[in-house]
Amino acid sequence: MAKEKLSIVKIGGNVIENKQALETFLEHFSNLEGRKILVHGGGKRATHIASKLGIESNMIDGRRITDADTLEVITMVYGGLVNKNIVAKLQGLGIDAIGLTGADINSIKSDKRPVKDIDFGFVGDVEKVNHNAINKLVSADFTPVFCAITHDKKGQLFNTNADTIASELAIGLSKLYHVELFYCFEKNGVLMSVDDDDSVIDFMDSGTYQELKNDGVFHDGMLPKLENCYYALEEGVSRVFIGNPSVISNKDQKFTTLYL
Amino acid sequence: MAKEKLSIVKIGGNVIENKQALETFLEHFSNLEGRKILVHGGGKRATHIASKLGIESNMIDGRRITDADTLEVITMVYGGLVNKNIVAKLQGLGIDAIGLTGADINSIKSDKRPVKDIDFGFVGDVEKVNHNAINKLVSADFTPVFCAITHDKKGQLFNTNADTIASELAIGLSKLYHVELFYCFEKNGVLMSVDDDDSVIDFMDSGTYQELKNDGVFHDGMLPKLENCYYALEEGVSRVFIGNPSVISNKDQKFTTLYL
Numbered sequence: 001m002a003k004e005k006l007s008i009v010k011i012g013g014n015v016i017e018n019k020q021a022l023e024t025f026l027e028h029f030s031n032l033e034g035r036k037i038l039v040h041g042g043g044k045r046a047t048h049i050a051s052k053l054g055i056e057s058n059m060i061d062g063r064r065i066t067d068a069d070t071l072e073v074i075t076m077v078y079g080g081l082v083n084k085n086i087v088a089k090l091q092g093l094g095i096d097a098i099g100l101t102g103a104d105i106n107s108i109k110s111d112k113r114p115v116k117d118i119d120f121g122f123v124g125d126v127e128k129v130n131h132n133a134i135n136k137l138v139s140a141d142f143t144p145v146f147c148a149i150t151h152d153k154k155g156q157l158f159n160t161n162a163d164t165i166a167s168e169l170a171i172g173l174s175k176l177y178h179v180e181l182f183y184c185f186e187k188n189g190v191l192m193s194v195d196d197d198d199s200v201i202d203f204m205d206s207g208t209y210q211e212l213k214n215d216g217v218f219h220d221g222m223l224p225k226l227e228n229c230y231y232a233l234e235e236g237v238s239r240v241f242i243g244n245p246s247v248i249s250n251k252d253q254k255f256t257t258l259y260l
Numbered sequence: 261m262a263k264e265k266l267s268i269v270k271i272g273g274n275v276i277e278n279k280q281a282l283e284t285f286l287e288h289f290s291n292l293e294g295r296k297i298l299v300h301g302g303g304k305r306a307t308h309i310a311s312k313l314g315i316e317s318n319m320i321d322g323r324r325i326t327d328a329d330t331l332e333v334i335t336m337v338y339g340g341l342v343n344k345n346i347v348a349k350l351q352g353l354g355i356d357a358i359g360l361t362g363a364d365i366n367s368i369k370s371d372k373r374p375v376k377d378i379d380f381g382f383v384g385d386v387e388k389v390n391h392n393a394i395n396k397l398v399s400a401d402f403t404p405v406f407c408a409i410t411h412d413k414k415g416q417l418f419n420t421n422a423d424t425i426a427s428e429l430a431i432g433l434s435k436l437y438h439v440e441l442f443y444c445f446e447k448n449g450v451l452m453s454v455d456d457d458d459s460v461i462d463f464m465d466s467g468t469y470q471e472l473k474n475d476g477v478f479h480d481g482m483l484p485k486l487e488n489c490y491y492a493l494e495e496g497v498s499r500v501f502i503g504n505p506s507v508i509s510n511k512d513q514k515f516t517t518l519y520l
Contacts (some may be wrong), residue, residue, distance in 0.1 A: 006290055009371040019270065049313075052311050052312075052313050052314075053309075053313065054312075072341060075340050075341050075344050075345065076309075076336035076337060076338060076340040076341045077340065078340070079339065079340035079341075079343070079344040080335050080336040080337065080338070080339035080340020080341065080344075080357075081332060081335050081336045081339075081340065083340070084335050084340075084361050084363060084364075084409065084417060085335065085417065087361070087363045087364055088361075088363040088411045088415050088416065088417050089415045091366050091411060091413055091415070092413060092414045092416075093415075095363055096393075097363075097364070097365075098360075098364045098365050099361075099363075099364055100338075100358075101344050101347070101348075101359075103344060103347045103348040103351050103357075103359075104344075104347055104357070104358045104359055105356060105357075105358050105402055106351050106356060107325070133356075136400045136402075140396045140400075151348045151351060151352055152484030152495070153352060155348050155349045155351070155352030155353075156348065156352075157344060157345065157348050162515050178484075200305045219283075226484060
């Protein structure tokens with residue numbers, strides 16, 4: 001029997017920061033047909049509130065060092081402020097949303113990132129997505145909204161990269177669904193030339209990706225995203241789409257489709 | 261067929277503020293047999309963080325005036341910090357917890373409190389508990405953990421009294437379960453004399469309650485709690501227990517049992 005379709009959509013900080021952009025995106029998301037899951041970050045808002053609380057944000061290569069105070073802010077901002085407002089807005093749009101961290105129903109278990117050169121603090125690397133537990137919600141017609149927090153099943157919460165959460169959820173749920181993964185960010189897709197917003201690559205299979213990567217086409221911010229995407233495709237995800245937030249509703253516009 | 265038992269336990273701010281007291285309570289809660297739901301406040305923590313953020317807390321008769329900034333703090337603290345840490349701790353104790361506001365799965369819909377003498381701001385009065393949606397979680401063996409936030413199903417979150425949430429949940433779920441409602445606070449039960457901690461009333465039916473109320477036994481803080489409790493009993497809740505947090509596990513100690 002053919003698997004049912006499930007869309008997993010990840011939105012980044014730029015959409016969350018802009019009230020109007022977020023509302024427009026959530027309308028698009030609410031119109032997306034079939035079963036779906038939303039994954040969001042919220043780093044900019046967290047940085048802003050941490051600063052108001054007198055907590056300094058330390059970033060190394062774009063990754064946040066998460067000490068105990070920072071984890072508190074992240075738990076407040078991602079798990080509370082951002083997540084619950086998105087849930088309420090989606091409910092207003094007729095979507096039966098439910099906000100989750102990886103601790104809720106033990107949906108995403110992580111291990112604390114080992115200290116090598118850098119001690120990232122309370123940062124988790126995903127160990128296991130509990131796809132059967134998540135499917136109890138999805139198959140009950142609820143729409144999960146995940147923030148970028150996981151746990152160790154021993155009482156400790158962790159800050160966890162939202163891109164990774166989206167790809168790991170997509171891989172886990174591919175055991176049950178035909179999963180399409182959408183990464184929404186500020187560009188129209190993966191660009192051939194980082195300075196030219198119109199140089200969107202329409203389609204890219206893994207062979208082309210390797211060639212372009214070897215040619216040095218992709219910059220440092222894009223590379224880990226793409227590695228994440230091809231890993232997800234290799235692990236069973238059907239398609240990955242990368243584009244601006246309206247990619248989920250408007251197939252006439254430019255965006256990038258990744259496949260094996 | 262006899263209804264299955266469901267315990268609904270409400271804990272107050274004093275337990276949440278004290279790390280050791282909270283851990284002890286959560287251990288007791290995890291040992292409570294059968295299906296269960298936890299409801300928590302978090303007002304003291306919210307006041308503390310609001311103050312750090314330079315937001316003044318305005319209380320009238322113990323009720324918080326909830327302007328837009330205060331609602332943000334409440335959403336962060338109740339829905340994020342307090343709720344998700346409780347969920348993670350319960351997961352560590354082997355309880356498959358899921359943290360919720362009333363917006364999640366549209367579990368508790370409220371109306372904004374009308375402005376009469378006082379404008380309470382973004383405060384919701386419970387209109388409807390969606391017991392069937394909540395039961396999808398309970399019957400899937402998840403343990404809901406509710407914070408004191410509801411919504412209007414139009415995108416707006418509301419601050420809502422946690423005692424009221426507990427009694428409304430108890431009433432709603434009485435349609436499906438034999439519900440026992442526990443209110444845990446700093447005293448050992450309802451006291452005959454507010455200055456004597458040992459003067460716990462063991463049992464109190466509604467007739468005795470009316471007599472003692474007419475005699476002026478109950479002080480201002482206790483009266484609305486008790487009104488809430490007898491209302492819940494009249495609306496189908498089986499029993500209400502009032503005591504300190506260990507009431508849920510230790511039936512040898514003093515506590516108050518309310519019944520019709």
